[in-house]
Amino acid sequence: MDRRQFLTLSPARNTRNSKTVARTATGLTPYTGAWGDQQLIHLLKRTTFGASPENIKALKSLGMQQVVDILLTAQADPTPPVNNYGTDSTGVAPGATWVRAAQGDEMLERKRIDSYKAWWVGQMLNQQASIHEKMVLFWHNHFVTETTMVNDSRFIYQYNLTLRQYALGNFKALTKAVTLDPCMLVYLNGYLNSKGAADENYARELHELFTVGKGPDSHYTEDDVRATARVLTGFRVDRTAIVSTFNTTQHDITNKQFSGFYGNKVISGQTGPDGATEVDALLDIIFAQPEVAKFICRKLYRFFVYYDIDQATEANVIQPLADIFRSSGYDIKATLNALFTSEHFFDPLNMACLIKSPVDFCIGMCREFGVTFPSDYTNQYQRWGDLHNAMAGMLQNLGDPPLVAGWEAYYQEPAYHELWINTATLPRRNQLSDGLITTGYKNVKIDPLAFADKLSNPGDPVALVNDSLDILYRVGVSDNVKTFLKDTILLAGQSTNSYWTSAWNNYKSNPGDAANTKEVTNHLQALYKYIMNLSEYQLS
Numbered sequence: 001m002d003r004r005q006f007l008t009l010s011p012a013r014n015t016r017n018s019k020t021v022a023r024t025a026t027g028l029t030p031y032t033g034a035w036g037d038q039q040l041i042h043l044l045k046r047t048t049f050g051a052s053p054e055n056i057k058a059l060k061s062l063g064m065q066q067v068v069d070i071l072l073t074a075q076a077d078p079t080p081p082v083n084n085y086g087t088d089s090t091g092v093a094p095g096a097t098w099v100r101a102a103q104g105d106e107m108l109e110r111k112r113i114d115s116y117k118a119w120w121v122g123q124m125l126n127q128q129a130s131i132h133e134k135m136v137l138f139w140h141n142h143f144v145t146e147t148t149m150v151n152d153s154r155f156i157y158q159y160n161l162t163l164r165q166y167a168l169g170n171f172k173a174l175t176k177a178v179t180l181d182p183c184m185l186v187y188l189n190g191y192l193n194s195k196g197a198a199d200e201n202y203a204r205e206l207h208e209l210f211t212v213g214k215g216p217d218s219h220y221t222e223d224d225v226r227a228t229a230r231v232l233t234g235f236r237v238d239r240t241a242i243v244s245t246f247n248t249t250q251h252d253i254t255n256k257q258f259s260g261f262y263g264n265k266v267i268s269g270q271t272g273p274d275g276a277t278e279v280d281a282l283l284d285i286i287f288a289q290p291e292v293a294k295f296i297c298r299k300l301y302r303f304f305v306y307y308d309i310d311q312a313t314e315a316n317v318i319q320p321l322a323d324i325f326r327s328s329g330y331d332i333k334a335t336l337n338a339l340f341t342s343e344h345f346f347d348p349l350n351m352a353c354l355i356k357s358p359v360d361f362c363i364g365m366c367r368e369f370g371v372t373f374p375s376d377y378t379n380q381y382q383r384w385g386d387l388h389n390a391m392a393g394m395l396q397n398l399g400d401p402p403l404v405a406g407w408e409a410y411y412q413e414p415a416y417h418e419l420w421i422n423t424a425t426l427p428r429r430n431q432l433s434d435g436l437i438t439t440g441y442k443n444v445k446i447d448p449l450a451f452a453d454k455l456s457n458p459g460d461p462v463a464l465v466n467d468s469l470d471i472l473y474r475v476g477v478s479d480n481v482k483t484f485l486k487d488t489i490l491l492a493g494q495s496t497n498s499y500w501t502s503a504w505n506n507y508k509s510n511p512g513d514a515a516n517t518k519e520v521t522n523h524l525q526a527l528y529k530y531i532m533n534l535s536e537y538q539l540s
Contacts (some may be wrong), residue, residue, distance in 0.1 A: 022310055022311065022312035022313075023306075023308065023310055023312065023313070023349060024312065024313070024344070024347050024349045024350070025312050025316065026316065026342075026343045026344040026347045027316030027317055027320065027342065027343065027344055028316070028317060028320045028321060028324075028338055028339070028342045028343075028344060029342065029343045030341055030342065030343070031064065031341055031342055031343045031345065031346045032343075033343070033346060035063065035064050037056065037060060037470060038351075038470075039064070039346055040056060040059060040060055040067065041056060041470065041471065041474075042346065042351050042474065043064075043067065043068070043071070043340065043345075044056065044059075044071075044129075045364070045474060045540050046304050046305075046345075046354075046540065047071050047131040047134060047304070047340065048071070048127060048129065048130070048131065048133070048134060048367075049124055049127065049133065049134065049359065049360055049363035049364045049367055050360075050363065050364030050365065050366075050367040050368040051364075051368060051471060052367050052368055052370065053368075053370075053451070053454040053455065053471060054370075054454070055129045056471070057454075058129065059129065064341060065341060068337060068340050068341055070129055070130070071129060071130055071131045071340070072130075072131060072168060072333050072336060072337060072340075073130055073132075074130070074132050074167065074168045074169075075127075075128060075130050075132045075133075077161060077164060077165075078123050080097040080099045080119075080157065081097060081098070081099065081112075081115050081116050081118075081119035081157065082094075082095055082096060082097050082098070082115070082119075082377055082381075083095060083096055083097070083098050083112075083115065084115050084118070084377055084378055084380075084381035084382070085111040085112070085114070085115060088101075088104070088108065089104060089105065089108060090102040090103075090104055090108070094378075095377055098112050098115070098153065098154075099153075099154055099157045099158070100154070100242065101154070102240075103152055103153075103154065103239055104153075106151065109151055109152065109153050112153035113147045113151075113153050113156060113399065114385060115153075115381060116147075116153055116156055116157055116160075116399065117147075117385065117388045117398050117399050118381045118382075118384035118385035118388055119381070119384070120160065120388075120398050120399070121363070121384040121385070121387050121388045121391075121398070122373075122380070122381075122384045123136075124137075124359070124363045125363060125366055125367060125373065125384070125387075127367075131168070131336070132164070132167055132168065135167035135168060135332075136160065136163050136164055136167050137359060137398075138167075138299075138300075138303050139163045139166075139167055139174070140160075140163060140398075140399075140401075141303075141401060141406040141407060141410055142209075142210065142299060142406065143163070143174075143178045143184070143210060144187075144209075144401050144403070144404050144405070144406050145159055145183050145184055145187040145399075146187065146399070146400045146401065147399040147400050148400055149186075149187055150183050150186050150187050152182075152183075152186065152239065154242045155181075155182045155183040155186060155237070155242065156183055156399065158181070158182065158183065158242060159181050159182075159183035159184065162174075162177050162178065162181050162183075163178075165177070166332075167332070168332050168333045168336075169331075169332060169333070170329065170330055170331060170332070171296060171325075171330040171331075171332055172283055172287050172329070172330045174332075175206075175210060175211065175283060176279060176280070176283055178210075179202070179206070179232070179279060179283075180235060180244050180279070181244065182237040182238075182242065182243060182244045184202070185202075185235055185236075185237050185244055186237060188201045188202035188205060188404070189201045189202065190202045190232060190235055191235065191236050191237045191244075193229060193232055193233045193234070193235065193250075194233055194234070194250045195230075195233050195234070195250055195251060195252040195253075198226065198229040198230050198233055198252065199229060200225050200226060200228075200229040202229075202232065203225050203226070203228035203229035203231075203232060204225050205404055206228060206286075207220045207224060207225060207228070207286070208220075209404065209405055211286050211287070211289075211292050211295065212286065212289055212291040212292055212295055213291065213295035213298075215291070215294075215295065215298075217291055217294075218261075218291050218295070219259075219261040220259065220261050220262070221259040221261065223257070223258075223259055224258050224259050224261070224262060227256040227257060227258055227267070228256075228282060230252040230254070230256050231252075231256055231267060231278045231279065231281075231282045232279065232282075233250055233251045233252045234246050234247045234248065234249075234250040234251030234252075234275055234276070235247075235276075236250075246273065246275065246276040248271070248272050248273060248275055251270075251275035251276075252269065253269040253270065253271050253275060254269045255267065255268055255269050256269070256278075258285055261289065262285045262286065262288070262289060263285070263288065265285045267281045267282060267285070287330065290322070290326065292326075292330075293322035293323070293325040293326045293330070294318060294319070294322045296322075296325065297318050297321045297322045297325055297335070298318055299410075300321075300335070300336070300339065301313070301317065301318060301321075301339070302410060302411075302416070303410065304336075304339065304340075304345075305339070305344070305345060305350055306350055306353050306354065307354075307416035307417055308416075313344075316344065317339075317342070317344050321335060321338060321339060324338050351474055351475075352473075352474035352475035352536075352539045352540070353539070354417055354539065354540045355417040355418060355420050355421060355538055355539060355540070356420070356538055356539065356540045357396055357407075357409065357417075357420060358390075358391040358392075358394035358395060358396035358420065358425075358429075359391055359396050359398070360540060361391075361394070361429055361538070362387055362390055362391050362394070362432065363387075364540075365432075365433060365436070365532070366387070366436075368471060368472065369436075369446040369447075369448075369451050369528075370447070370450060370451060370454070371436065371444060371445070371446055371447075372444075372447070373444060379443075382442075383442060383443065383444050386441070386442035386444070387442075387444075390428070390432050390441075393425075393428050394420070394425045394428050394429060395407070395409075395419075395420060395425055396420075421538065426538075429538070430532075430533055433529070433532040433533070433537075434529060434532075434533070437525050437528050437529045437532065438525055438529065446528065448521060448524035448525055448527075448528055449507070449517075449520065449521060449524065451524075451528075452464060452468075452504075452524055455467040455468065458504055459500070459501045459504040459505055459508075460497065460501065461486045461490045461491060461497050461500040461501070462486060462497065464490065464500075465482055465485045465486050465490070465527075466482070468527070468528070468531065469482070469531070472528075472531055472532070472537060473531070473536050473537065473539075474536075474539050474540055475536045475539055477534075477536060481534075485527060485530065485531070489523060489526050489527045489530060490523050490527060492523065500523070503516060503519060503520050503523075504520060507520045
């Protein structure tokens with residue numbers, strides 16, 4: 001299939017888009033089928049950004065549960081971003097971190113935010129075999145903030161740490177932490193919320209976007225929104241200490257009545273410092289509602305499995321997964337474990353059915369090919385920033401989703417993930433991959449020799465093609481395509497495989513032979529350029 005076909009083709013083959021026929025009847029029953037490279041790579045591509053040859057090699061001898069346990073292991077907080085932008089009016093030296101410095105003027109804050117975005121790309125590129133980085137992105141898309149509206153780089157960085165801290169922990173605790181985080185308080189006007197003028201901005205999103213959602217069984221009321229806003233009065237931000245505070249004089253101490261959807265509960269107004277504890281009572285009321293678990297499990301499903309939730313999936317996956325989520329006390333890790341070890345997750349119909357997001361495409365490509373970035377922080381941040389800008393041009397600007405609801409491709413029906421691909425973004429994807437594999441993109445290149453050398457038998461053109469496709473594709477290609485890749489690209493029309501084998505072996509034994517090394521490099525560049533230009537490369 002070529003690019004034009006891709007634009008009109010739904011990757012949802014095998015009646016994936018059917019609303020009348022169940023796409024698959026599999027559920028959360030533990031998976032007991034074959035466990036090999038295909039299943040491992042599927043799991044890695046969905047839970048991390050790309051499946052690098054190193055990760056595959058390190059994990060392939062382990063059982064499924066062992067691999068899932070490793071993937072669900074949280075990572076330590078990373079080293080904070082640094083001043084890569086030069087002059088800093090607050091006194092932060094080049095190479096030093098700015099995350100606890102004084103707030104700068106608008107121009108300085110934009111430079112620091114660019115530093116932050118580049119730093120975040122670096123964390124993704126250097127992730128370990130862990131879902132942690134992907135969960136930070138998931139929660140960023142769920143509990144949205146926008147750097148352009150917050151405009152305080154310290155708050156923005158601290159918010160990223162909040163998401164990291166709770167990414168694989170307890171969702172209720174995460175919701176409380178987000179509610180009181182200075183970045184969110186600024187973004188949705190919580191820091192202006194006062195007893196005389198309750199601001200409903202965050203209160204509305206807490207129900208509609210963050211907890212119970214707005215599905216057919218979600219029936220919170222406008223009175224619930226107003227009561228929630230009153231509960232949250234009095235919280236403020238301290239831009240010197242970079243924390244949130246509670247102003248007792250601005251808290252509404254009257255009782256707050258909730259609707260029948262929330263069991264007609266009443267939160268008794270508290271005076272003094274105890275007013276801050278009303279948040280806990282509020283979350284107890286919201287999290288007693290079963291819709292919370294169902295809403296979040298649907299979002300997890302669409303992010304990690306597939307966008308279409310038909311009746312069979314709702315009954316066989318979402319409902320039992322929500323039961324696990326609730327019974328575990330909203331434990332994110334336990335819920336993901338049930339999903340990633342289920343027969344449904346490894347159902348062949350759920351493989352190669354998602355279009356890669358720009359982050360998945362860009363970060364995954366760099367990680368799978370082992371792209372090397374500069375080691376000195378100035379050039380390193382510049383190259384990370386270039387990659388971020390490429391993703392932004394493909395519609396995924398880290399730190400700045402277009403709406404408080406997040407990126408449309410994760411929620412906008414009926415298209416969902418197909419929104420990532422249009423006549424502007426697909427050429428940009430091709431331009432990035434073409435640049436990386438040929439002349440380089442912003443001084444960064446794929447080394448095809450190094451990548452091929454990591455495969456099982458790069459001197460055998462059949463094995464080289466098969467191994468490359470196993471890593472880079474999630475959908476099988478025809479024998480005709482494989483033959484073309486081998487005969488036309490690797491063998492350059494030669495009649496026997498020995499042509500490539502001889503060239504590769506000569507390169508390995510004599511890398512100083514410039515003519516042969518250039519010949520091998522040219523063939524590999526052509527091979528991977530062709531593979532990445534095919535539509536199948538866009539699927540995960």
